Amino acid sequence: MSEAPPVLEVRGITKRFPGVLANDSINLTLRRSQVLGLLGENGAGKSTLMNMIYGLYKPDEGEILVNGAPVQIDGPKDAIELGIGMVHQHFQLVDVLTVTENVMLGNETVSGPFLRRDKARREIQALSREYGLDVDPDALISDLPVGVQQRVEIIKALYRHADILILDEPTAVLTPQETRGLFKIMRALLDRGVSIIFISHKLKEILEICDDVVVLRRGKVAGGADPKQSTEQSLASLMVGRDVILEVDKAEARRGDEILNVVNLNVHDDRGLPAVERLSFGLQRGEILGIAGVQGNGQTELVEALAGMRAIEGGRFFIKGEEMTNASPRKVTERGVGHVPEDRQRDGLVASFTVMHNLVLCAYYQGAFSKAIVVDERAIADNARQLVEQYDVRPPIINNIAGGLSGGNQQKVIVAREFSRDVDLLIASQPTRGLDVGSIEFIHRQILRMRDAGAGILLVSSELDEVLSLADRVAVMFEGQIIDILSIEEADRDTVGLRMAGVRDDSQAVLEP
């Protein structure tokens, strides 16, 4: 396999940003029809490197070779001409335009000054068929789920005849099902001679799909690995630079009083349609109740309702025995609830505020941080300095704007804020989405520490592995209802997977295809 000719080579690439050495003489080689995995923690320099290959940044040193010849890439236009396509981590799609318009943008099929949407549409349909990329060319981007938007991004690259495809953390936003679909598409691409650089920090995926792996750590190549001879453990150690405990080591749950009781809850989604229907469950102190389920089965709405962010249409819920149905978020917070929201940038942080102020978003008005109507900046700064160190927020500068931090560090700020308070009930929604193994390990340990300190924890995650490794009980949500609650002993991957697909008991499984 490795005798295939190199299509893209990076030699000695170095990139400096003010105060940071983002890439330090990086070398890598991508061979024809192969997948090169690029692995690294948040901020290791993966995206910087890819942006240089795609012409968005200019390298300070080093050279890039395409098909053996050195090339000068001054902008995306040059990269596109060289057959390089990139699917960015944050999709570069214009919401209000259709799929066809997005695909043709910058490379329009025209006759005279006029667009030929019909021609472009036919080309898109042909590409869809060839690669199994099921997309409606006339749909508006804003109406499409992220999985489909990603396919549009891939079509965009193929439409420009890319034979080198860079996928920057393509699976971070996908459900396990969608990830499987993506892998199928990637294999179809490989069969047709496309070569792929696959960026991820999900070790399992790297092992499954890649032919070769390069690990970056702090801007340098930490080493290469052959996926066939590597394990998740060995890749994780290479990536973090120390041994990482992937398995969560936890003691038996010591259950206490009931802290959360939900009775016949009904909640609607944004369109006003029922998302949670007559849902009931209880949660005790000292245990973790994991909520598993394919995304979009009402988990988001359930969490928002419990956090006071979404109106409850029917039913009620109690925290420590007091009814909190339709209470305001502040009231819920003051009742001893910590909330790590699913969409950290929308609901978790004020991106334009500093780290220091984000750390007191739910307490700034209390005695510790304000005197009369004036906030006590010194107390807020002291608090921030302590938390930034304790929760290892990088860089540890409390006056940094939160929006400028990497995703993992933004999450650490939220976790620091929510976990450092005196919390009896913790609602954590997708707490480790998009984070690297080091950060995941850290957040998992914090969740367990909270549990052992006697808090009840509601953990919602679309990562089945995360639920299975942390939870003491697993509730599976399907179409707005809890279809089953399993103890962790009963909950193996297969059973939970069946429940996630809506199969209520195992005898039925035989009937399902």
Add this chain to the structure above:
Amino acid sequence: MSSATKTKSSRRLAFKLTRKRIIAVALLVLGAFIFFESGSLDSELVTTLTFESRSRGEAPSVPDIPVPTSAYLLVIGLLFVVSGALNLIEFEVQRHRRISLALMALCGALFIPTVIIAAAAGNDTNLTTIIAESLRLATPLAIGAFAGIWCERAGVVNIAIEGMMLFAACFGFTTLFFLRGTALPLETAQLLAVIIGLLAGGLIALLHGWLSITFRTDQIVSGTVINILAVGVTSFVRREYLLSTEAGAAKLGNFAIPILSDLPVVGEAIFTNQPIFFMMFVMLAFTHIVMFYTRWGLRTRAVGEHPHAADTLGINVNRTRWINVFISGMIAGLAGAWFSLEATGSFNDGMTRGAGFIALAAMIFGKWTPIGAFGAALLFGFSDSLGIRLQMVGVGFPVQFLQMVPYAVTLVVLAGFIGRASPPKAVGQPYVKE
């Protein structure tokens, strides 16, 4: 935790204040008002809707429509009340809901004829004149709105339309004024004057681009600077060069569209008109086609919505913006030329009278689409022409009140039926390459 919370907590109100309900209440109040007012009118009053101006006794080529004023208002008042009441009820059955919504739309459509009939109570009122006047007065508003669309669709806020218009009105007229004494035929001089007007608008737009694209000044500030500058510079020019001789010049001449101008009634009222009036329709078609059917339009919209995405596809964001801002300025210049060269044949201080801002409002009401903006500009033009008309007829109502009503209704109707307008997402944000 911040913005989402606010919107969601309002949903907890038992009685939900939806847009539909607000309109329904407005209809109820208005209907009741019309209903009771109709009682105070003499039941013998008849408003006659005519379609052409003619001398007394001449036979009409299009028959007149007599409307018994008080009976008409009685019916309309009832219709408004019924429609308002129906729309306050949440119907379970889809068909009932559709009927009540259709009634609401009917009330909206009947509003303007009602204002005309009520205002003219007992007199003749010439519909063709009202329509032609509305179109004529809508000209600078519509063209100004198109100027706004060119700019804002590319992601640059343009509140400087007012200033660009004023510059164009001033320099266009100054050009004509100085060419008057030369051997140039009048039409050539006027054409040159309009072209200078366009260029004046375009040049000022380049200043806007320079400030807001190159130096990334806040686009609102840059626009405000231009508006203030325009007032100062143009009044200076007037005092120094125009005032001394007390200037007046020939307006742009009428132009008859072949064939169409031979039509009865509308041929004379609409299809025989001045050139910038016709340019309004040309610009409407041009803007619509460019924005939605050409490569340039697609790129412009992409740059205004998501400049980074456009950049990753090799589109030069700032170059696209520069060109659009320049075109926008020239179009605004055309609107400005209307004031001095087409409407009056003179230049006065501040003669654009805020039309640039009303044009912006029309653009927003029209949801940044040329056709929508044109419709909104027509509504504003209608309100202008109605005001003028009422002053001529001399009705008992305070004229200012009637003049105001169409604006108020525009707000309610557009907020209600058309919904929240969302601007291009990147509007107002300078593009910085990482």
